[in-house]
Amino acid sequence: MREIDTNVVVIGGGATGVGILRDLSLRGIPALLLEQGDLAHGTSSRFHGLLHSGGRYVVKDDKTAQECIAENKILKHIAANCIEDTSGWFVYLEGDDPNYLQSWIKGCSQVGIPVKEIPLEEAFRLEPLLTRQAIRVFEVPDATVDGFKLLWANLRSAEKYGGTYRTYCKVQSLWLENGQVIGVYAQDLITGETLQVRSKIVVNAAGTWSAEIAAMSGVDIHILKNKGSLLVFNQRMFNRVINRLRIPGDGDIFVPHETVTIFGTTSHTVELPDDHQVDEQDVTALIEMGEYLVEDIEQHRIIRAFAGIRPLYESADASDHEGRGVSRNFSILDHEKMDGVRGLVSIVGGKLTTYRLMAEKVTDWVAAKLEVHTPCRTAEEPLKNELATEVWDKARQLLGATAADKMMERLNEQAGSVVEAIARQPLLGQFVCECEMVTQAEVIHTLKDPAVHSLDDLRRQTRLGMGTCQGAYCTYRATPMIQEAFGGWERTVKEYQILLSERWRGITPVLWGEQLRESELARALYLNVLDFKAEESGE
Structure with missing residues (x-):
């Protein structure tokens, strides 16, 4: 058995967990992140890739909308290499609810989401596949985000400041003594080795597995596992995110990514945190709903279907809600106050767009417990360092501008060695x-x-x-x-x-x-x- 000492153990290698590791590291708090699979193998990669402006939530969940627009601006600043600033359109169709339209416009104004109406003639010229049933089109600052790049950028930043992580390392139990969590027992799934990790605080950021982790200390939290299925088309059908301007529902958003388009989503409650199977009925239903925004959708080739699980937190007073009725806001659960278990905190709910804010708030909690007074600076410090101009120039000479830029975005500081390898052996390019x-x-x-x-x-x-x-x-x-x-x-x-x-x-x-x-x-x-x-x- 290997013994490890640290101040904080973070359980979960999704966007929230990696964001917490980065924030802890920037504040000088020693921390170890444990993930049972690879980073981003769960919800943080199994989504439509939308960086929300908050427009989807302004009518029924204004707090989440406010958080989204604030974090949207921050992430475009600190994580520009992970984001394509496409903008997004909300499309009001003939027959849609006019009352919802007015509530949406008012809600955007109240939470500070900038809205610009696009003339129909211009909209059809810019997006030729858009349905001619559209009667009004509004632009908001939606964007697309690459979940893989975002997580690895956070991890590399955390490592620079002393943060450590282990993937394929599954927490088997929490280490409790006298009502206090003082660490975890975990197994390295690659080597089979058992780890005994002693810590002052354990942060449960396990997403859809959060309830299972909390239960190891006898704590009961209710995570609603809500599965959403999505389709991947083999072309970039739109250059902007296209939302239907109605109450958020199934099959109402197209998100362009690189050379493909992701369309979704559905909403079904499931029992298992890794139930990623897509039913053919969902595919058929999505195609039917997609016709409202793309009239000839059946003529476009679908190359893949996939599903992700939304880990929605249900508090005791919201247990009658289901799926889309559950708030997308996040909650920090102090288990000492709630359940009498010291040394354990859970961060549940939320969205990838708000991962940084979630990490900041839970790290504030941890820092207060550890009497660390270093302020958060994740909203100001970029996730990547700018590479030397000569590295960029050499990469573009060897590979061409587009290929070089894509590689540099993925590799960031590590790109230099790859560029040199190609320069020595051009066939490697x-x-x-x-x-x-x-x-x-x-x-x-x-x-x-x-x-x-x-x-x-x-x-x-x-x-x-x-x-x-x-x-x-x-x-x-x-x-x-x-x-x-x-x-x-x-x-x-x-x-x-x-x-x-x-x-x-x-x-x-x-x-x-x-x-x-x-x-x-x-x-x-x-x-x-x-x-x-x-x-x-x-x-």
């Missing part, structure tokens, strides 16, 4: 993934990261396989590098099996037309060219 413009050099660099234990980890750090081919070509091209990194063909086959099985799960609900034909091509690549057996590919 060849693309493994053309959709996301991932080079051989970047794949090799990332596979050397001690935190990368699988192909799925590689995907989350580089976006390899997240474009329109869904890994069919790029993963195949990466075979020699993967085989070398993972120490042989047997391990490589196992990694392919896991990754392709996950990709297949998302493809199966939308397997028709062009997507079916491409899937058959992928099958030929892996079964015939690489000589996989059918059972090995998860098919």
Whole structure:
């Protein structure tokens, strides 16, 4: 058993947990983050990628709307490399509720969300696929955010100030003595080693698993696990976020990301925190609802369906609410005051857009307990350091401006070594993934990261396989590098099996037309060219 001492243990490697680690580290508070999988493998990557302006909440949840617009401005400043400032449109359709329209306009004004009406002729010119049933269009400062980039940027910043983390390290129990949590027992899922971590405070930021963590101390908190399914189209259908101007509901938002568009979402209560299966009925329902905003939506190719779980906190006085009726606000649960358990605090609810604010508030609580008076500065200090101009110039000369910029956004301070590798061996600048413009050099660099234990980890750090081919070509091209990194063909086959099985799960609900034909091509690549057996590919 390995023994570790620290001041704070943070449980959960989603946006909130990593944001807390960064804030603690900037305040000089030693902290260790434990995550049972890879960073961003849960809700923080399984969402539509919207950086909210607050417009969706102004009518029924004005507190959340106020937090969203404030954090929207902050994140555009500190995390510009993780955000595309697309703006967003709220589209009022013929037959929609005029009373809601007026309440929405009033609500935006009250919480400080800037709204600009776009003339219809201009709207149709700028977004040709927008339905001609639109009768009014309003622009708000929505944007899109890459959850993977955001989490890794927070982590790298935390590391610079002494923060530490362990992925694939599952908390098995809380360490209690005389009604106080003094640490955790965890298992390293890679090595099998048991860790005994002593701390002064444990922060439960486990998202959909928060109730399970709290229960280890005998505390009962109610987390409503609300599943939302989404569809990925193989093209950038809009250049702006497109919302339907009505009470938030299913199938009312299109979010552009890089070369694809994400459309959603649905709302179903589930029992398991990792129930990510998408039902074909949800796909059909989403397509039907999508016709209200894109009239010929059935003509556009869907390459994937996926689902995420919203961890919604239900307080005792809100237990009659369900799904979309539960507030998207967050709560800090001081279990000493609420349950008589000292040394444990839970942060529940909220949204990715407000992750930094959530981290600030819970770190304020921790700092007060530890009598640390250093103020929070996560709203001012950028998440990345600007690289030297000569590094940017060399990368653009070697790769072209677009590919270089994408790589620099992903790698940040680590980009210099990759650029030098390409300069020494130009063949390393060849693309493994053309959709996301991932080079051989970047794949090799990332596979050397001690935190990368699988192909799925590689995907989350580089976006390899997240474009329109869904890994069919790029993963195949990466075979020699993967085989070398993972120490042989047997391990490589196992990694392919896991990754392709996950990709297949998302493809199966939308397997028709062009997507079916491409899937058959992928099958030929892996079964015939690489000589996989059918059972090995998860098919």
